[in-house]
Amino acid sequence: MLDITQIGEAIRTWIESTTGLLCIYSDGMGARPKGPYLTLKIISADSLGEGESEATDLPDYTIDVEHSKIYEIQASINAFRGVPFQEISKLVDSLDHTLTDDHFTSAGLGIGKRSEARSINEVINKKWENRAQVDLFFHARSSSMENIEGIKQIEITNEINGSTAEITHPDIS
Incomplete structure (x- = not known):
């Protein structure tokens, strides 16, 4: 299962270390x-x-199944006040740096595509405010594990005469 909180923290930490500015969640x-x-x-x-699933038979006649899937995560980053387009440009430029790649790789994220950096000034509280925005796309693998019990007993019905037979696995009680 994806941990969106952990993914958000990895992105937020990168934003703050790259720009030197506070980054808050846009809620x-x-x-x-x-x-x-x-x-x-x-x-x-x-x-x-x-997704993919890989099953492993265990000695206790259960099966461990590992499920994994690749996700694309879209993150929208907005900069306000000061010189926001410059701050967004810093972020976009740093996506090509080795340390940025290392940061995201250690968080389980791959850097995907990105939108263009956009200057989108807007009116806030009846005043024009500088604002810039970019969308970034990351890739992450999600994995989960489940344990399935083996078949202990089956019942077979003869469709010709209606008789039934039960077969029980000899090693499972």
Whole structure:
């Protein structure tokens, strides 16, 4: 299962270390910071194709099944006040740096595609405010494990005469 909180923290940490500015989650709650800042919102997490499952038979006649899937996570980053387009450009430029790649790899994320950096000034509280925005796409693998009990007993019905027989696995009680 994807841990969206952990993914968001990895992205937020990178934003703050790259720009030197505060990054908050864009949930619409709380007061806006006074100076320049950035916001982060995880927009979507979509699976890419079918997942994989690998089964392992265990000595106790159960089966461990590991399921894994690749997801594409879309993150929207907005910068406000100051020179927001410059801050967004710093982030986009750093995506090609080895340390950025190492940061995301250690968090289990791969850097995917990105939108263009956009200057989208807007009116907030009846005043124009500088704002810039970019969408980034990351890839992450999700895995989960389940244990399935083996078949202990089956019942077979003869469709010709209606008789039934039960077969029990000899090693399972």
